Structure formats: structure tokens, C-alpha cells
Amino acid sequence: MLEQLEQALAAEDPKFASSMEGSRRGGPTRLRWVVAVVGVLAGLGLVLVGINTTMWVGAAGFAVMVAAVAFALHPPRRGGGGKLAVVRDDGTTGPASSGRKQKSGSGFMDKLDDRWDRRGRDGWS
Structure with missing residues (x-):
């Protein structure tokens, strides 16, 4: 029944249907997950090194971890150009x-x- 609704929507308003296709996944792609995991591990490594050296290295590691998680959770850009x-x-x-x-x-x-x-x-x- 849902497939019939999707097909009817695509036939009635193809522009809206194509804009809604990307929201079906709901989460980050696999590449974004890999980048996030690598970033969090690298940031954690920097935090651990920062414990033994200086505070600034640890702060940089924390910033790397936050950036990696933000990258993973932020939805990817669409190819629409974004012009209003x-x-x-x-x-x-x-x-x-x-x-x-x-x-x-x-x-x-x-x-x-x-x-x-x-x-x-x-x-x-």
C-alpha cells in the first residue's frame, strides 16, 4: 500500500517526490560513519597524548572528536545549488x-x- 502511495505521489508531483527520496534513509551514509569513527579515534588519541604533554593537544583532540561527530550527523548536501x-x-x-x-x-x-x-x-x- 505504501508503494502505491509513493507511486501516486511521484506521478502527481515528481519534484516533491524526488526531494523526499533522500530523507528515506534517515541517517548518515556508511562513508560518513567511517569518517566519524576514524575522527573520534584520532581525537581520543590526541586527548590521551594531551594528558601527558600539554592541555592544547587535548583540546585539539576534543575539537577533532566534536567535528567528526558533527560531520557524521549533519545531512549531506543536495546537488540543488541552493539558490533562493x-x-x-x-x-x-x-x-x-x-x-x-x-x-x-x-x-x-x-x-x-x-x-x-x-x-x-x-x-x-
Whole structure:
């Protein structure tokens, strides 16, 4: 039944279905696990050496261990390029940097009021 739902989703919205494919695994890949284990072992070795020598070697070892675990748990980057687009008031899209600039003094409530006014003016329900 789940396969039928996946196939229906892929037929209905292929872009969304392809973006959800990577989240099925749920965890780090095998290479990330290997890098993390090697990094933690190297960091632990540096901590043990730092006990006998200087505190800075131990601190570097701890930093290596934290970085290795963070690398393993952080999801891998997707090949989408990561560029953001802005949808302007007239319905056109463009790069985020070319969007209109916000007033320096505009606050959160002002932005909400502007959205509410646009919603009523454009006839959104």
C-alpha cells in the first residue's frame, strides 16, 4: 500500500517526490560513519597524548572528536545549488538579492500588516 502511495505521489508531483527520496534513509551514509569513527579515534588519541604533554593537544583532540561527530550527523548536501528566488508582488520571480529592499525601520508587525493589506486587495480568501 505504501508503494502505491509513493507511486501516486511521484506521478502527481515528481519534484516533491524526488526531494523526499533522500530523507528515506534517515541517517548518515556508511562513508560518513567511517569518517566519524576514524575522527573520534584520532581525537581520543590526541586527548590521551594531551594528558601527558600539554592541555592544547587535548583540546585539539576534543575539537577533532566534536567535528567528526558533527560531520557524521549533519545531512549531506543536495546537488540543488541552493539558490533562493524571490516571488515579487507582480508574480515574477528572480534571485533573492534582486528583491526589493525592506525599510530599515520596518518591524515584524508592519510586515504582517502589509501582507494583510495585500491579501485583502488581491482578493485572496
